[in-house]
Amino acid sequence: MTSTAKTPLPPAACATALDPTAEPFYLQVLQALDAAGVPYVVGGAFALAGLTGVERPTKDLDLFVRRADFDRLDAVLGDAGLRSELTFPHWLGKVYKGAFFIDFIFASANGLNPVDDGWFERAGRATILGHPVRTMSAEDMLWSKAFIMERERYDGADVAHVLRGCGAALDWHHLMDRAGPHWRVLLSHLVLFGYVYPDERDRIPAWVMHELLRKLHDEMLAPPPASGRIQGTLLSREQYLADLRHGAGDARLKPAGTMSAEEIAAWTAAIGEPHEK
Structure with a gap:
């Protein structure tokens, strides 16, 4: 069809x-x-x-x-x-x-x-x-909104509205390149879009879904990476602190990530401050 x-x-x-x-x-x-x-x-x-x-x-x-x-x-x-x-x-x-x-x-x-x-x-x-x-x-x-999944703030609805308003004109090749190793985050939003707007799920090009699902299929056939790191901290600075306290590695930390231990500590210490976004 x-x-x-x-x-x-x-x-x-x-x-x-x-x-x-x-x-x-x-x-x-x-x-x-x-x-x-x-x-x-x-x-x-x-x-x-x-x-x-x-x-x-x-x-x-x-x-x-x-x-x-x-x-x-x-x-x-x-x-x-x-x-x-x-x-x-x-x-x-x-x-x-x-x-x-x-x-x-x-x-x-x-x-x-x-x-x-x-x-x-x-x-x-x-x-x-x-x-x-x-x-x-x-x-x-x-x-920029795809990774905002804090307990007190989740920007998934903004992502869905951007997909609905601009899906037909998006540079999907650029977006796929931008996602890179974080393609699961993009896929999660696209799957939810079809749930939020079932009558408009064809705003997402079929080839995009096919490509991301192919990546998922291939990943399921491969062994887990055994890196010792969790990537949940890329989505929420607070909700995965328990994992870090129990010895998990932080995907934000250099060289795997882009942040220093000092930057992570300062950002964590600011949880709950009124000036934060």
Whole structure:
């Protein structure tokens, strides 16, 4: 039986609710970065609304930047009278003005998926507060949210909405390459998409499912790797601490992962802090 092709759902105008009292601060930062030539991509609730039509209030603005650009960014904003900080060096910085802040995100909180040139090449265009900006691509939005599976926050619904809104136009070859050894995470979201939206499961190309299921079949026939590491810490920094205490290796830790023991310790110690994302 041949499935019926579906066209992409029309995105909503990028008009997710921003705190009007914070708008001068947001605009000041955007203008300062653009004047200094510091590249950024707008993500978060603003970009999600443009890609999926799902609008929700947001307490801040998420700007994705290269880690290597943070020192220059810090200097630019300091010259503008703003206070910035390198909150967690492996993935997050912030800039403050009174009670308001903007997040500068360099990578996923698990250390994967660093911002690189491709983020800017794939970016879309939109306008915030009358200011033109680049916005996160559907591919980068999907993959940056795919690993967020904390007990208190699970972004699977956002992933499903991106798949529903953009599945027909996604660069699936890029997404498969991006998944790499983490292809099971991608497969898990695609399987759930067919459960969430059974009438629209053909938004996922059949060849993608066939390829991932072939990988699963081949893996089932091979012996387990016996690495001693668990990969659950890539999905949740808190829910697999018991495994680490019982001697399991942490897949985030270098050289297998991208984080140092000090970075992991600092990120773990911050569990429950009100400023965390």
